[in-house]
Amino acid sequence: MDVKKIVLFASGSGSNVENIVRYFDKNDNVQIEAVFTNKRNAQVLDRCNRLNVNAIYFNRHSFLGGDFVLNILKGIQPDLIVLAGFLWKIPEDMVDAFPNKIINIHPALLPKYGGKGMYGMNVHTAVKENKETETGITIHYVNAQYDEGAVIKQVKTVIFANDSPANIAEKVHHLEYEHFPKVIEDILKTQN
Numbered sequence: 001m002d003v004k005k006i007v008l009f010a011s012g013s014g015s016n017v018e019n020i021v022r023y024f025d026k027n028d029n030v031q032i033e034a035v036f037t038n039k040r041n042a043q044v045l046d047r048c049n050r051l052n053v054n055a056i057y058f059n060r061h062s063f064l065g066g067d068f069v070l071n072i073l074k075g076i077q078p079d080l081i082v083l084a085g086f087l088w089k090i091p092e093d094m095v096d097a098f099p100n101k102i103i104n105i106h107p108a109l110l111p112k113y114g115g116k117g118m119y120g121m122n123v124h125t126a127v128k129e130n131k132e133t134e135t136g137i138t139i140h141y142v143n144a145q146y147d148e149g150a151v152i153k154q155v156k157t158v159i160f161a162n163d164s165p166a167n168i169a170e171k172v173h174h175l176e177y178e179h180f181p182k183v184i185e186d187i188l189k190t191q192n
Helices: 015-024 043-051 060-065 068-076 092-097 120-129 165-190
Strands: 004-010 030-037 055-057 080-083 102-106 134-141 151-158
Touching (some): 004 165, 015 030, 015 043, 030 043, 030 068, 060 068, 068 092, 080 165, 120 165
Parallel strands (some): 004 030, 004 080, 030 055, 080 102
Antiparallel strands (some): 102 134, 134 151
């Protein structure tokens, strides 16, 4: 099997990035090529230093207004681009350049609680305020719209009446850590 190349995008602490890197650490068939971030002071950069993973910072113009990020990606030719807590919408030219090769994880059961501004505690608070009895994760392909790409996998967890948004977040994180790397691995195995 050829070595499969993954590029990760993250905007925050990078806990999912670290989980994915550690999951594939002993797998000689998968290479984490780089982590891209749009925040100069994101904690994910500290994790990349610790994990010995290449990290690339970019600003809004180089992502949306120019070809900087797209050209780097074309040079890498990743088998999969994984959004692991990345908050910007992916530009259409990038989606077009990597059809069915960009995936995202969302901390809710889409189509509920998706779209612009629906991330992290915003999602968990909305889930709690609407008295939902379940939530979960949705792993999906990325298209030109926020959180509207084809669903790859959804996993649910129960919400109890006394669960706080923080409790809900913890349950969802557990699902992310357990399922996201496995789904990435399955996708890579089915690629030609």
